Amino acid sequence: MGKVAMTPAVLEWVAERFKLLGDPTPLRLLSALRQGEATVTDLVTSTGLGQANVSKHLQQLHAHGYVARRKEGLFTWYRLSDREVFQLCDLMCGRLERDLAAQKKLLGGGR
Amino acid sequence: MGKVAMTPAVLEWVAERFKLLGDPTPLRLLSALRQGEATVTDLVTSTGLGQANVSKHLQQLHAHGYVARRKEGLFTWYRLSDREVFQLCDLMCGRLERDLAAQKKLLGGGR
DNA sequence: CAACTACATTACTCTCTAGTTGTTTAGTAA
DNA sequence: TTACTAAACAACTAGAGAGTAATGTAGTTG
Numbered sequence: 528m529g530k531v532a533m534t535p536a537v538l539e540w541v542a543e544r545f546k547l548l549g550d551p552t553p554l555r556l557l558s559a560l561r562q563g564e565a566t567v568t569d570l571v572t573s574t575g576l577g578q579a580n581v582s583k584h585l586q587q588l589h590a591h592g593y594v595a596r597r598k599e600g601l602f603t604w605y606r607l608s609d610r611e612v613f614q615l616c617d618l619m620c621g622r623l624e625r626d627l628a629a630q631k632k633l634l635g636g637g638r
Numbered sequence: 639m640g641k642v643a644m645t646p647a648v649l650e651w652v653a654e655r656f657k658l659l660g661d662p663t664p665l666r667l668l669s670a671l672r673q674g675e676a677t678v679t680d681l682v683t684s685t686g687l688g689q690a691n692v693s694k695h696l697q698q699l700h701a702h703g704y705v706a707r708r709k710e711g712l713f714t715w716y717r718l719s720d721r722e723v724f725q726l727c728d729l730m731c732g733r734l735e736r737d738l739a740a741q742k743k744l745l746g747g748g749r
Numbered sequence: 750c751a752a753c754t755a756c757a758t759t760a761c762t763c764t765c766t767a768g769t770t771g772t773t774t775a776g777t778a779a
Numbered sequence: 780t781t782a783c784t785a786a787a788c789a790a791c792t793a794g795a796g797a798g799t800a801a802t803g804t805a806g807t808t809g
């Protein structure tokens with residue numbers, strides 16, 4: 528199991544990481560980057576979000592180690608640096624699938 | 639990998655689940671419940687948080703399926719209903735351990 | 750019944766932050 | 780140089796949510 532003790536400081540650290548994933552916008556950006564490296568403009572057009580907004584979220588994702596970047600002339604190319612984030616999402620989606628299955632069971636087979 | 643498509647609705651759902659973990663207080667409660675079933679008062683005394691605060695967070699954790707509860711007279715006993723949440727935390731802590739290792743490397747062996 | 754206990758709920762304050770607008774910096778091209 | 784582009788930064792606004800104090804509710808005890 529966990530090798531790290533759940534001290535208040537560690538909980539704070541863990542919470543800060545989770546907090547970034549507790550908003551659809553960063554998840555959208557991460558999800559988009561799953562298809563490969565992209566510039567800010569790419570992400571703006573593919574998501575429909577504002578440029579400043581995308582840029583700000585990418586800063587945070589970068590600061591927390593979720594994405595890496597390289598500059599090429601005018602462009603800044605972003606890419607995923609932490610593929611484990613999708614293991615996290617998949618664990619969550621496992622819950623989603625069970626929830627949906629339970630709902631289906633209730634609506635369909637129940638009574 | 640994920641069997642669920644990352645549609646906006648799914649991202650919203652996933653974000654909502656992560657959001658609860660993006661705060662130290664629910665994590666503290668979950669961490670405390672890891673040692674076994676507990677009443678609200680137990681959690682209040684063991685964490686030092688206010689009663690209303692604990693109660694409110696427990697409501698949310700329950701609404702999102704992280705904890706289960708049973709009433710016994712005046713008491714409400716809460717317990718973990720989703721042990722997978724610690725798989726999530728362990729994944730995060732994996733990052734923490736790597737970060738710490740990297741820092742150590744920088745401070746110790748690096749220049 | 751009255752008094753007490755454990756928990757839930759309400760109403761409120763305060764802080765934080767997501768998103769936007771406007772501007773700045775830096776690289777490119779004429 | 781000037782004009783243009785991509786990205787970052789700054790300042791602001793609106794809304795969300797964390798914590799608390801006060802109150803409500805249900806069960807227990809006398």
